Structures are given as C-alpha cells and as structure tokens.
Amino acid sequence: MSTLLKDRISEALLLAGLDQSELARRIGVSSVAVNGWCTGATKSIKGENLLKAAMHLNVHPIWLATGKGERSPHGQGNISTEPRPIRTFEDGDPLEEDEVEVARLTLKASAGGGRLQWEIDTKGTPNRFRKGWCNRKGFDPTKLVTIMADGDSMSPAVQDCASVTINTADVNARNGNVYAIDYQGQFYIKRIFMEADGSVRISSDNPDKIRHPDWHVNKGNGDALRILGRAVQVQNDI
CATH class of the missing domain: 2.10.109.10 (Umud Fragment, subunit A)
Structure with a gap:
C-alpha cells in the first residue's frame, strides 16, 4: 500500500499518462498546488479537488486520499460492472482500424x-x-x-x-x-x-x-x- 499521498499521486500520474501541469489544468488549480501534492509539501487532498483529481487520474478517491482499498475506481462500493472481453493477438496479426x-x-x-x-x-x-x-x-x-x-x-x-x-x-x-x-x-x-x-x-x-x-x-x-x-x-x- 502506498502510505504517502505524494507516492499515490506520482503513481497515478504515471499510470494515467499525465504530467503535473496537465492535471492542474484539468482540475482547475495551480501547478504549484499539484507540485505540493507530488513532493509531499501538501499532505492531503480534500473536497472537490480530491474528487476531480481522482476522476482525471482514473482512481478511487478513497485510495487517493488514504491509500486504503483498491486503486481502481470500480473496485469499491456496491457498483458492479460487466466484464469486458479481452482480445488477444498473435505476432503478425493485422492491426485493427483503431x-x-x-x-x-x-x-x-x-x-x-x-x-x-x-x-x-x-x-x-x-x-x-x-x-x-x-x-x-x-x-x-x-x-x-x-x-x-x-x-x-x-x-x-x-x-x-x-x-x-x-x-x-x-x-x-x-x-x-x-x-x-x-x-x-x-x-x-x-x-x-x-x-x-x-x-x-x-x-x-x-x-x-x-x-x-x-x-x-x-x-x-x-x-x-x-x-x-x-x-x-x-x-x-x-
């Protein structure tokens, strides 16, 4: 479990393919604020900023705030999702159009x-x-x-x-x-x-x-x- 906010934020940014400035733009906060989360200068995210950050990072807000539970936004609570089929491919298979x-x-x-x-x-x-x-x-x-x-x-x-x-x-x-x-x-x-x-x-x-x-x-x-x-x-x- 990632016990520090800065570790969870850094991990989520990398997995989401975002940088600090882009996350700041999407949430509507300053780059300084996001940098504080990533460096540990700010120890917590709360309220609307927490929910927006979790949404754009595609993580569960409880995990982002506390490190508890699953990282996936669909991994907690009573929300059930239908499993999606996984398409496999072999070497040499042609690319799909998308x-x-x-x-x-x-x-x-x-x-x-x-x-x-x-x-x-x-x-x-x-x-x-x-x-x-x-x-x-x-x-x-x-x-x-x-x-x-x-x-x-x-x-x-x-x-x-x-x-x-x-x-x-x-x-x-x-x-x-x-x-x-x-x-x-x-x-x-x-x-x-x-x-x-x-x-x-x-x-x-x-x-x-x-x-x-x-x-x-x-x-x-x-x-x-x-x-x-x-x-x-x-x-x-x-």
Whole structure:
C-alpha cells in the first residue's frame, strides 16, 4: 500500500499518462498546488479537488486520499460492472482500424561518443494502443517507443521488468515528471526535479534511499544529462 499521498499521486500520474501541469489544468488549480501534492509539501487532498483529481487520474478517491482499498475506481462500493472481453493477438496479426503499433526497443551504447542509441528489439512483440488514447493524450504514435524497466528503483509506479512507453517528442524537463534519461552514457528511468540553484535532482520513487539515493547534476555539468523522452504509460505485472 502506498502510505504517502505524494507516492499515490506520482503513481497515478504515471499510470494515467499525465504530467503535473496537465492535471492542474484539468482540475482547475495551480501547478504549484499539484507540485505540493507530488513532493509531499501538501499532505492531503480534500473536497472537490480530491474528487476531480481522482476522476482525471482514473482512481478511487478513497485510495487517493488514504491509500486504503483498491486503486481502481470500480473496485469499491456496491457498483458492479460487466466484464469486458479481452482480445488477444498473435505476432503478425493485422492491426485493427483503431489501433497503432509501438515498437519495443532495446538500448545500446554508441561507439565513440558514449551516447546511448535506440535499437529495435526484433525478438520483442510491439505494443498496440488505441488511436483514441493517443489522440486524447496528444501523442504522435510515431514518437512513442516501449522499453523494459530494469530494477525496482522506481517502484511502486514502475516495477522491475515493467513495460514503459516513452514519448520521445517530449524532451523538455518539467518538474516532478518521470523521464527516460541518458546520464554519462548510462540509461535510467527517473523522476526529475529542477532546483532553485539551477541544478537537476534525479530521484527514485522507491522510498529506500539507502539503496536508491537521489543525485544532482550541477548546472555546469548539464551536457552529461540527455532527456530521451517522458514516461507516459506503464504496464506492470500483477
């Protein structure tokens, strides 16, 4: 159970494919207010803001407020829903009219410069997404890629071996969002915070800061950090 509001908000934002500024716009509050929820400066959400946040994050308001119960908005109370059929597909099946295919990628270090390069995983099955989802989020499907997370540093939102979809068109860092980054030739999925002194704090969601400490990239060393794209969707195993 996510015991802190900031952990639940961060987890829900990532799963919903939203950033802080977009959630603020939809709720009708300031970005500062949402940032306070995400950083822990504000310990609770109440009233209308709670209900609006839960609706736009597609989570249950009780879970969002307290961490108790199920995250799904349909997982509590006496509301019953009919199960929806799950359509399976095999490799090579043609795309449906309302689907797009997103390549699954691996990473390799480039020769010489030490930079990382995307490489199509020819053995992996591409992900499929609804065109409507891409349109609602404002994503260009050709700019989306899927990679596999390695390790639990971003748990609970991103678990080990989770499939993470990255929007490679979104490379301008915004405070508190999760990005795929190349730092000194190493690949990470981390949450980024812009500090007042111009440095960038690279943070893990995992509360065990002994194993997963934050680190800073000083303003003068910014060339060592390259943002590859923002994490917009994650698929974890149950």
